[in-house]
Amino acid sequence: xxxxxxxxxxxxxxxxxxxxxxxVEVAEDPFADPGMPPHEHRKQDIxxxxxxxxxxxxxxxxxxxxxATIAFIxxxxxxxxxxxxxxxxxxxxxxxxxxxGLTLAIALFGIGAGAVHWARTLMSDVEIADERxxxxxxxxxxxxxxxxxxxxxxxxxxxxxxxxRNTLFxxxxxxxxxxxxxxxxxxxxxxxxxxxxKWGKGKLLMNQNTMQPLRPEDIVVGSLTFAMPEGxxxxxxxxxxxxxxxALMLVRxxxxxxxxxxxxxxxxxxxxxxxxICTHVGCPINLYEQQTHHVLCPCHQSTFDLAxxxxxxxxxxxxxxxxxxxxxxxxxxxxxxxxxxxxVGPAFWERG
Numbered sequence: 077x078x079x080x081x082x083x084x085x086x087x088x089x090x091x092x093x094x095x096x097x098x099x100v101e102v103a104e105d106p107f108a109d110p111g112m113p114p115h116e117h118r119k120q121d122i123x124x125x126x127x128x129x130x131x132x133x134x135x136x137x138x139x140x141x142x143x144a145t146i147a148f149i150x151x152x153x154x155x156x157x158x159x160x161x162x163x164x165x166x167x168x169x170x171x172x173x174x175x176x177g178l179t180l181a182i183a184l185f186g187i188g189a190g191a192v193h194w195a196r197t198l199m200s201d202v203e204i205a206d207e208r209x210x211x212x213x214x215x216x217x218x219x220x221x222x223x224x225x226x227x228x229x230x231x232x233x234x235x236x237x238x239x240x241r242n243t244l245f246x247x248x249x250x251x252x253x254x255x256x257x258x259x260x261x262x263x264x265x266x267x268x269x270x271x272x273x274k275w276g277k278g279k280l281l282m283n284q285n286t287m288q289p290l291r292p293e294d295i296v297v298g299s300l301t302f303a304m305p306e307g308x309x310x311x312x313x314x315x316x317x318x319x320x321x322x323a324l325m326l327v328r329x330x331x332x333x334x335x336x337x338x339x340x341x342x343x344x345x346x347x348x349x350x351x352x353i354c355t356h357v358g359c360p361i362n363l364y365e366q367q368t369h370h371v372l373c374p375c376h377q378s379t380f381d382l383a384x385x386x387x388x389x390x391x392x393x394x395x396x397x398x399x400x401x402x403x404x405x406x407x408x409x410x411x412x413x414x415x416x417x418x419x420v421g422p423a424f425w426e427r428g
Contacts, residue, residue, distance in 0.1 A: 112203050120197045130197040131240045134190045138243035141186025144179045145250040151175035152257050180254055187247045194240060200231035271419045273305075273322040275400060280306035281324065281349070281410040289409045290326070295347055300364040300371075301326040302352065305412070321420050323352035323360060324400060326410075327382050329369060336385035342401040344410065349400040350386045351420040354378055356393040358421045371397075394423055 120127040151172065159171040213221070234241055280289040284302040295301050303324040308315060328347050334340045339348060350371075352361050359375035369383040378391030386397030398416040405411045 112205055115202060118197065118201065127198060130193065131237050134194045134198070134237075134240040135243040137186045137190030137193065138240070138247040139186075141183045141190070141247035142243070142250045144182035144186060145247075145254055148176060148179035148183060148254050149257050151179060152260075183247075183251050183254065187244075187251060190240075190244065190247070194232075194237075194244075198233050198237060198240070200228070270321075273415055273420060274308055274318050275305050275322055275324075275412045275415045277412065277414050278405075279412045280405075281326070281402065281412065282306055282308075284323075291408055292345055292347060292404060292410060295326050295328045297328045297330065297346075298366040299328065300362075302362075303349070320353065320358070324349050325352045325361065325364075325371070327364065327369070327371075329383055333369065333383050335383055339383075339385050339399060342399055342413075344402050344404055347402065347410070348382060349402050349412075350380075350382060350397040351400070351416060353421040354393060355388070355395050355397060355420075355422055356391065361397075 363372040378393035
């Protein structure tokens with residue numbers, strides 16, 4: 077027998093048997109397609125009252141999701157962050173975290189369980205056998221798909237089961253609010269705190285090295301002096317945050333060398349006060365060129381002209397250094413006449 081006459085090893089040929097009369101009989105194929113089992117109707121398919129009960133169950137689950145979402149938001153607003161409760165067997169846990177986790181879990185479970193119960197009890201469960209077809213669908217297949225979609229939509233009861241449908245819409249509409257509420261915890265709202273510093277009318281200019289109030293005679297031509305507002309102490313918990321906005325540098329110029337009129341009006345006897353914080357990325361400025369009246373930021377070499385309104389003459393900084401208006405009080409000490417007229421440091425998203 078040639079190799080072409082030998083059947084493949086994995087081919088299962090029908091078994092042949094010889095009957096008593098000598099005739100050859102072919103046994104039934106043991107791997108024949110048994111076909112689809114007979115369809116068994118569910119109780120909801122034949123009893124409208126059972127279908128109504130299932131619909132009410134679905135609606136109850138969706139409604140519980142809506143209530144849980146509202147409870148999630150209420151818990152977030154009402155429960156203090158520092159409150160703890162005892163939950164057996166976990167122990168003492170944050171009341172806020174426990175409430176948020178529990179309500180969000182119920183909200184998501186209500187939508188999921190409601191959708192599953194709807195599919196298992198109300199949507200059609202008739203088994204459909206479909207032959208495999210090429211990937212590229214022809215016009216007939218596309219038409220069939222659309223017809224099947226319409227039939228599935230009709231059999232799902234989406235249009236007829238209005239109670240279940242409307243509560244589903246309500247649950248899906250409310251549950252995203254949980255995520256929106258959590259966005260509030262990304263950080264504190266900045267408000268207007270980036271626009272204001274510790275400087276204010278009547279605040280003395282304190283030498284940052286000696287912590288003593290400054291007099292005009294303490295600042296000589298060609299020197300660079302660093303100052304901070306009266307009342308700030310290094311042991312205060314917010315000192316670093318506030319000094320990062322309020323740090324000040326003082327330079328004494330000859331009044332005739334000041335080019336900007338507002339700078340001259342806001343100075344005292346040639347003493348000008350500018351923010352020490354670079355307007356590029358907030359580095360402290362500490363390099364002063366006496367002959368040119370320029371200050372240089374050591375981080376990225378932004379250069380500002382202190383004789384011309386603190387404007388940028390070189391580097392990546394985007395705007396001039398803010399100037400602080402100063403004067404001398406009755407005791408002969410330098411003091412501020414208010415806060416900076418504009419936010420200090422780099423530009424930020426709500427700067428106007």
